[in-house]
Amino acid sequence: MRVAIFDFDGTLYSKETFQLMMAHLKNHPEHSLRYRRFYRAIMPPYLGHKLKIYPEAKMRARSVQAYLMALETFSRTELEQFFAEIADKMHDDMNSRVVERLRQHVADNVYVMLVSGAFMPLLHAVTEKLPIEKIIGTEIHYKNGILDHRTPVTHIQGSLKTEKIQEALNGQQIDWSNSFAYGDSFSDLPVLELVGNPVAVHPELRLRNVAEKRDWEIIQ
Template sequence: MRVAIFDFDRTLFPEETFPLMMNHLKTHPMHHKKYSTFMRKILPMYVAYKLKLFPEKKMREGSMQSYISAFNKSSREDVEKFFAQLANTMKKRLNQEVLHRLEWHKARGDYTILVSGAFQPMLETITRDLPFDLVLGTEVPYDKDIIDSKKRVHHVNGDRKMRKVKEHLDPSDVDWTNSYAYGDSYSDLDVLEAVGNPVAVQPEPRLEQVAEKQAWEIITPVRA
């Protein structure tokens, strides 16, 4: 079995998701009051990160925890509706080149996977009409269909992406040499290096250096 593994932020979707999530919360007619709760939680962590006192991986995970914690005691229905509203605006702006690749992989019989740190309900809405066989994102912590802010958010980032993929596949069944992976970030290296055909999509500088050194394919943004 060949697989094709896709990242979301700055790969399938051409921008970073988190700033859009922040703005969606800040301006939302029902949930906007939660924005101040979120900011109180994230600000000390972000300042420490900027001062290089807090590692980036923990800052990203803490940001996701702070975001969803602002919805404490909210129902699954309300949370999924909130993410669906944002997702329906985002799905109109997907990277067309990456969408063409996804269709190509599906046509040749590859098992297609989206793995991302974005929240699962948002990814499920965005990919509802796309030919992904498996969508793996950061799970929202619930207790009996109510947000439980005390539960830890396990952000699917860095080496967790590959671990998550292998939890859902039998690695021995995968033809890794003839498989593909698409990502934009240096933190995607575990996934990109696992396959024979890594593709860097509008890569950040550190990943671009690796891609150029290893002669990987690079997809750059189409300029107007």
């Protein structure tokens, strides 16, 4: 079995999900006051990251948790509706060339996976019309149907992406040398190195340097 693994932010989606999520909360007609709590929570790790004394991965994980804390009291239905509102704003910014590749892989009987640090309800909402076999993202916990913001989430990023991919494909015979992976950042390197056909999509400088040195395909 061949697989095609797609990153989301900067790859399948041309922009950054978290920036849009922040703006949606800040400007929401009902929930904008929650943004203040979120902002207060993320400023210390954000400033620490800017001062190069706090790791980026930890800053991102703290930000994801802080966002959920700001949404406390949301039911599962309310949270899914909230993310559906965000998804509606994203469709025009999907990367058409990458979406075309995804559909072609499906036509070629390649097993398509989406692997992202974005929240699962958002990923499902924004890709509901795309033929993706498996979505791996940051899971949200609930307790009695209400968002459980106190339970730490596992933010899917870096090497954890490859772990989750291998876990999802456990027991399958994968033809890695004839499989594909798409990513835009240096942190996607472990996933890109899994396959014989890595593709750098609008890559940041560090990934571009690797892609050029190894003669990987680059989608501009």
